[in-house]
Amino acid sequence: MQYLVQLLISGLAIGAIYGLIAMGFAVIYKSTGLVNFAQGEMTMITAYIAWTISTTVSGNVFVVAVGAILAAIVLGLIIERLVMRPMLGEPVFATVMVTIGLAVILRSAINFIWDAYPHGLELGMGRGIVHLGSIGVRTGQLAVIATLLLLLAAIWAFFRYSKVGVAMRAVAADDRTALLMGISATKVHALAWAASSVIAGIGGVFFALSYDLSPAMFQLGLKAFPATILGGLDAVLGSGLGGLLIGITENLAGGYLGSGMKEVAGFAMIIVVLMVRPFGIFGERDIERV
Amino acid sequence: MIKHLAAASLLLSASCLTIGPAAAADPGITDSEILIGDVEPLTGPPALLGVAASIGHKIAIAEANAAGGINGRKIKYVLEDDGYVTARTIQGAKKVIDVDKVFAMIGISGSGQSIAVMPVLEKSGIPTVIDVAPVKFLWEPPRKNVFVVGQSYEEGIIHLVNFLADKNPGKKWGLITQDDDYGITVRDGFDSVVKAKKLNVVYSGNYKKGQQDFSSDMLQLKESGAEVFLAGGIIAENIAMMKELEKLSIKPVTGIFWPGRIEPVLKLMGPAGDGIYAVDYVEPFAGSAGKAFLEKAKPLVSEAEFKGINRYTMTGYAAAKVLIAAIERCGKQPTWACTIAELEKTKNVETGVMAPISFGPGVRFSNQKLQIMQADAATLSFKPVD
The missing domain is CATH 3.40.50.2300 (Response regulator)
Structure with a gap:
């Protein structure tokens, strides 16, 4: 039983990180209809910036958190303005290819700006081990689970009650009608890129805190993408929950079926789920009338 | 005319053969x-x-x-x-x-x-x-x-496993390797000593290249009761494994291979990395x-x-x-x-x-x-x- 609980807790912890990055994918898709293949790289860049702040400005957790969030906003806005906005109206395939190119550039930037060595994000908290009964958990792992749950609630409220959230939903539902209603689609897109960058960046910073920073960190995007597909590409909250499901599934598969099954379990799961619900567990069926 | 051309060709060929490649300047070299x-x-x-x-x-x-x-x-x-x-x-x-x-x-x-x-x-x-x-x-x-x-990688692993086996007779062994040519070489070296020394291997894992979370793998290692562990990761993987073992409150005798024997790794492992063994053919920086x-x-x-x-x-x-x-x-x-x-x-x-x-x-x-x-x-x- 203890073995199972340990697997579940570890699965929830890594799944929460996948969930945050998956929410980043979904925010952009929901607002722009675009899959951002540079999501993992944007996550990594924010985490590296957080590390730079911690080593050069201050290791205080609040300074690092505020600095990283601001940096993530700026990163999202710059990418939207300089890279994505010129692609407005272009074929989706071309736009997706641009995000792939962006991913390669951001990946290479790590070595040019920082280095290839792994680094630890030391904030004086998050790396300690607490024991829940006889089960050891890092405080950063507990914090990321709590953060995901808080963000899920906050994002639900944002889309449900705030004017901006409703505007984003309107643009996602029908951007032409939204435009006629006085909503600026470009502003909504910019906001979506900034929000996506922040949400995924939080996942990256928690990953760096619980594990380490390394130039291979962009691969988190590859793990989070199935979570988005599972939860529903257009379902921000569903993507967050999809992350938890993928994390738990991976860990249970790794723990009971063997190490080799860990990495394929998440993908096997989405194949099965998509056969039943092609739009994801929480996604909306896209009805096209002809 | 043809005879003259043939003779000239022969003369040219002969001169080339006589001078040989030594006289023809090889690329990449100038006077300076x-x-x-x-x-x-x-x-x-x-x-x-x-x-x-x-x-x-x-x-x-x-x-x-x-x-x-x-x-x-x-x-x-x-x-x-x-x-x-x-x-x-x-x-x-x-x-x-x-x-x-x-x-x-x-x-x-x-x-x-x-x-x-x-x-x-x-x-x-x-x-x-x-x-x-x-x-x-x-x-x-x-x-x-x-x-x-x-x-060779294989000789390196054989040397390390032999050392650990001689130092820890009768102990239970665990091994994890990457699913690529590097991992296969590590496993081949390990297996050759396992056969020769009849080691008791209780855990044998294989992770996918790029894996970053080793929680379930290390939990399996703990459950197996392994006392000596060959961590077949390269750099970030070994750090993640050692930190998981620390979280699980176990500290098997651990060996790593030279690609991961770089000093920053120890900083990131923290106390979890203390005492781990490594094999290498270059001098450690701590020595003279x-x-x-x-x-x-x-x-x-x-x-x-x-x-x-x-x-x-x-x-x-x-x-x-x-x-x-x-x-x-x-x-x-x-x-x-x-x-x-x-x-x-x-x-x-x-x-x-x-x-x-x-x-x-x-x-x-x-x-x-x-x-x-x-x-x-x-x-x-x-x-x-x-």
């Missing part, structure tokens, strides 16, 4: 310069080894240039980035050989990359010294122009040879490069020293043929960073002496134990 080429991963996670190895080459070249170069010619280093992508290694090697027209090659990326680029090197006939990733295919069968400085090397390197490289020094800098330095010495022995007019012949004559060349290096007739592998080291978390260093 000798070009040495290299292709390394300078971007992406493996840049950790590629950048460090290239710094080693630069140190040896700077040292030689400061002493007047090779018989008066300054050495120029031409470095290409392959991003650890095999197709780019081949492309980079072709570019360096055919476009930059270097005189000799050194380093050359990871094991898979150097294997893939071998036909290009063999076909060109360029003198080459490989130092980053020594694998048997590179010297078995021996290629005329390709020399390898180092020790390591300190002397760092002293020598400091004025020869930039501050940023100095920070990038790790064990691969030592392997790169040693290989460059051997190559430079061989070219130097060829005198004022070095050729490829002479350089290859002189490389073959390399006998007990001291580099200060590993045991003396030797090749020989038909011997293209330096077969370096191995040593076991143990991590000291307090000083963030590895110290020899055997």
Whole structure:
């Protein structure tokens, strides 16, 4: 039983990180209809910036958190303005290819700006081990689970009650009608890129805190993408929950079926789920009338 | 007329044969310069080894240039980035050989990359010294122009497992490896000792390259009751594994392989890394040879490069020293043929960073002496134990 609980807790912890990055994918898709293949790289860049702040400005957790969030906003806005906005109206395939190119550039930037060595994000908290009964958990792992749950609630409220959230939903539902209603689609897109960058960046910073920073960190995007597909590409909250499901599934598969099954379990799961619900567990069926 | 043309052709052919390749200047050499080429991963996670190895080459070249170069010619280093992508290694090697027209090659990326680029090197006939990733295919069968400085991965693992087995008789063993050619080599070395020493292996895992979370793997290791653990990760993987073991409150006797034996790893492992064993054929930086090397390197490289020094800098330095010495022995007019012949004559060349290096007739592998080291978390260093 203890073995199972340990697997579940570890699965929830890594799944929460996948969930945050998956929410980043979904925010952009929901607002722009675009899959951002540079999501993992944007996550990594924010985490590296957080590390730079911690080593050069201050290791205080609040300074690092505020600095990283601001940096993530700026990163999202710059990418939207300089890279994505010129692609407005272009074929989706071309736009997706641009995000792939962006991913390669951001990946290479790590070595040019920082280095290839792994680094630890030391904030004086998050790396300690607490024991829940006889089960050891890092405080950063507990914090990321709590953060995901808080963000899920906050994002639900944002889309449900705030004017901006409703505007984003309107643009996602029908951007032409939204435009006629006085909503600026470009502003909504910019906001979506900034929000996506922040949400995924939080996942990256928690990953760096619980594990380490390394130039291979962009691969988190590859793990989070199935979570988005599972939860529903257009379902921000569903993507967050999809992350938890993928994390738990991976860990249970790794723990009971063997190490080799860990990495394929998440993908096997989405194949099965998509056969039943092609739009994801929480996604909306896209009805096209002809 | 035809007779005259035929005679002229014969005369021309004969003169070419008489002069031979020695007189035809080999590429990459002018009155004032000798070009040495290299292709390394300078971007992406493996840049950790590629950048460090290239710094080693630069140190040896700077040292030689400061002493007047090779018989008066300054050495120029031409470095290409392959991003650890095999197709780019081949492309980079072709570019360096055919476009930059270097005189000799050194380093050359990871094991898979150097294997893939071998036909290009063999076909060109360029003198080459490989130092980053020594694998048997590179010297078995021996290629005329390709020399390898180092020790085989398999021998390294055998040495480490034998040491740990002798030190921990009758204990239960656990092993985890990566699902690629590196992991297969580690596993092959491990399995050969398991058979010979009849080790009791209770856990055997295989992780996918790029895996970052090892919680379920290490939990399985704990459940298996393994007391001695061979962590077959490279760098970040071993750190993640040791931290998981710390979280699970277990500390098996652990061995790691030389790609992960770099000092920053110990800092990231923290107390979890204290006492882990590693095998290597280059000197630890904590020893007198390591300190002397760092002293020598400091004025020869930039501050940023100095920070990038790790064990691969030592392997790169040693290989460059051997190559430079061989070219130097060829005198004022070095050729490829002479350089290859002189490389073959390399006998007990001291580099200060590993045991003396030797090749020989038909011997293209330096077969370096191995040593076991143990991590000291307090000083963030590895110290020899055997």
